[in-house]
Each structure stands twice: as C-alpha cells, then as structure tokens.
Amino acid sequence: MSRFRQLKANTLGRDLAVGDIHGHFRRLEQSLEAVDFDPAVDRLFSVGDLVDRGPHSEEALEWLARPWFHAVQGNHESLAITLLRGGRLELDMYRAAGGSWFIDMPVAQQQRYVEAFAGLPIGMEVGTEAGLVGLLHADSPFADWATLRSSLQTEVDPQVIEVCQWSRRRLKEDDSEPVAGLRALLVGHTPVRRAKCLGNVWHLDTGGWANGYFSLMELATLSVISPTPDA
Numbered sequence: 001m002s003r004f005r006q007l008k009a010n011t012l013g014r015d016l017a018v019g020d021i022h023g024h025f026r027r028l029e030q031s032l033e034a035v036d037f038d039p040a041v042d043r044l045f046s047v048g049d050l051v052d053r054g055p056h057s058e059e060a061l062e063w064l065a066r067p068w069f070h071a072v073q074g075n076h077e078s079l080a081i082t083l084l085r086g087g088r089l090e091l092d093m094y095r096a097a098g099g100s101w102f103i104d105m106p107v108a109q110q111q112r113y114v115e116a117f118a119g120l121p122i123g124m125e126v127g128t129e130a131g132l133v134g135l136l137h138a139d140s141p142f143a144d145w146a147t148l149r150s151s152l153q154t155e156v157d158p159q160v161i162e163v164c165q166w167s168r169r170r171l172k173e174d175d176s177e178p179v180a181g182l183r184a185l186l187v188g189h190t191p192v193r194r195a196k197c198l199g200n201v202w203h204l205d206t207g208g209w210a211n212g213y214f215s216l217m218e219l220a221t222l223s224v225i226s227p228t229p230d231a
Contacts, residue, residue, distance in 0.1 A: 002121055003161075004152040007070065009127035013041025015219040017135065019195075020074065020188040021046060022098065022209030023054025025063065031214040031226050039068045045126065045219070047188035047204060048074025048137035048165070051113075052098030054209050064116050073120035074137040075165040075189065084114045122164050123152050126219060131183035133219050138189040139167040139201070145181035165189075170198055184222055195224045 009015075016037065021028055037044070048071060050064075051057035063069050080102050082089045095103055102110065124135040125145070134145055141163035142148045151160050168190045169175065178199035179185045188205035195215045196203045202222070208214030216226035 002119075003123070003156075004149055005070075005121040005124045007124065007126045009129065010041075010043055013038055013043070015043045015045065015126060015128070016225075017045040017047065017133075017186050017204060017217045017219060018208075019047060019204035019206055019215050020049040020191075020209060021051075021054070021214075022049055022076070023051050023057035023060075023101075024209045025054075025056045025059050027208055028214055031208070031216055035216055035225050039066070043068045043070065045124070045135055045186070046071035047135055047186055048072045048120075049076045049188060049205075050074070051080070051102070052076045054098075057098075057101045061113060061116055064120075070124065071120055072124050072135050072137055073117060073122055073165070077117035077120060078165055080110070081114050081118050084110050085118075121152075122161055123148060125149070125182075128183065128219050130220070132181070133222075134179070134182045134185040136185065136187050137165045138187055139163055139170050140179050140185060141167070143177060143180060145179050145185070170201060171196075171203060174198065186217065 018028065050060045050071060064071065079089065079094050079099060126133045140148050141160050151157060171190050176199045179201060182200060185201045186204055187201060190203060191205050191207045192203050195206060202217065204215045204217060206212045206215040214226055215224050218225050
C-alpha cells in the first residue's frame with residue numbers, strides 16, 4: 001500500500017471532490033448529473049467512507065475501478081480491513097455503524113474488498129493552477145503538510161493515521177489554524193449542515209448519505225457547485 005498519493009492537475013476537464021458517500025452511490029450519481037459531470041475529462045475525488053449505512057456499499061469496487069474516481073481511505077474502510085486482518089474492533093459497534101453488509105459477507109468476498117481498501121492512500125494531494133489541494137478523511141495531525149507527507153511516505157505511525165481517519169478535534173474546537181503548504185485541505189468524517197471552512201480546511205460531509213445532500217467542490221475554484229436542498 002502506498003500511504004500517500006500525488007496527482008498532477010487536470011488539464012482536460014474539472015476536478016471535483018465529494019464528502020462521505022456511505023453506500024449511497026445513486027444519490028451521488030444524481031448529484032454528478034446535476035453539475036454535468038463528464039467522466040471523459042472530469043475527475044472525482046473522495047475523502048473516504050465509501051461504504052456502510054447505505055444500500056449500495058457493494059458497488060464500492062466498481063467505483064474504485066473507474067479511472068476518473070480517486071479516494072483516500074476512510075475510517076469505515078479501515079474497519080473492514082481490521083475485521084479481516086486482525087486488530088482491535090468492537091463488532092457490535094461496527095455493525096451499528098452500518099457494517100453488517102460486510103460482516104455477513106463470505107470471507108472470499110471480503111478479501112476482494114479489503115485488498116482494494118488497503119490499497120487506498122491515507123493522504124492525497126492534487127495539483128491545481130492556484131496550488132496544491134490535499135485530501136484526508138478527518139484531519140491533519142501536523143500544522144505543516146510537508147511533515148505529514150513525509151510521515152506517510154516513510155513510516156507507519158498508527159497515531160498519525162488515527163488522526164487522519166478519526167479526529168473531530170478541529171470542528172469541536174473551532175480551530176481556524178491553517179495547514180501550511182496547501183491551498184486547501186479537504187476532509188469529511190464529521191457531518192456539517194453546509195460545507196464549512198476553518199482556516200484552509202474544508203469540511204465536506206454534508207450528510208448526503210443521511211438526510212442531507214452531497215457537497216461537490218470544484219478544486220480549481222474551491223467553490224461548492226452542487227445544489228443544496230433549499231437552493
């Protein structure tokens with residue numbers, strides 16, 4: 001597994017990012033259609049949590065196979081990996097969090113998903129004309145992006161990965177300190193009513209998997225282009 005991935009700017013079309021999907025790929029498709037997403041030239045970036053809770057979690061492998069779709073590993077992908085490969089996991093918690101579709105799956109099928117999930121990077125950066133945009137599932141454990149990049153590229157630090165995938169500190173503390181070395185950092189994990197920016201960290205999980213809507217952000221402009229329910 002490469003824990004960090006770097007992608008160059010898209011010179012042919014648009015780069016969009018989306019918050020947590022949680023198995024609601026039909027809703028995501030509708031959101032993409034609403035903004036005229038063109039898979040021939042556009043790319044879609046996910047901040048993780050592709051699965052659990054929604055009715056179409058099993059389609060995650062199909063989406064990961066699409067050349068225009070790129071995702072970081074969220075904590076729900078990590079839960080699936082832990083279940084199959086060992087580690088601390090409260091099975092009742094995982095089931096309550098929507099993991100039954102995976103828990104009850106034959107082991108041979110679980111293997112296919114875990115291989116794909118384990119291959120996802122923890123962090124990603126994408127070039128734009130205005131500068132680098134980073135993606136993590138939850139938050140950066142460091143105030144400098146270069147430090148995180150180096151950590152993910154050179155060592156396996158469970159505490160660093162835990163912050164990247166599980167932390168809710170920034171929103172709880174209303175921390176507006178920017179992450180240096182990035183134009184913007186895009187994250188999900190903690191639902192918000194509307195996409196929210198603290199410093200240069202954008203929180204994009206607006207509950208499209210629940211009773212909210214998917215926020216699609218255009219990386220070139222850092223603008224949310226998907227319609228909100230009351231728009």
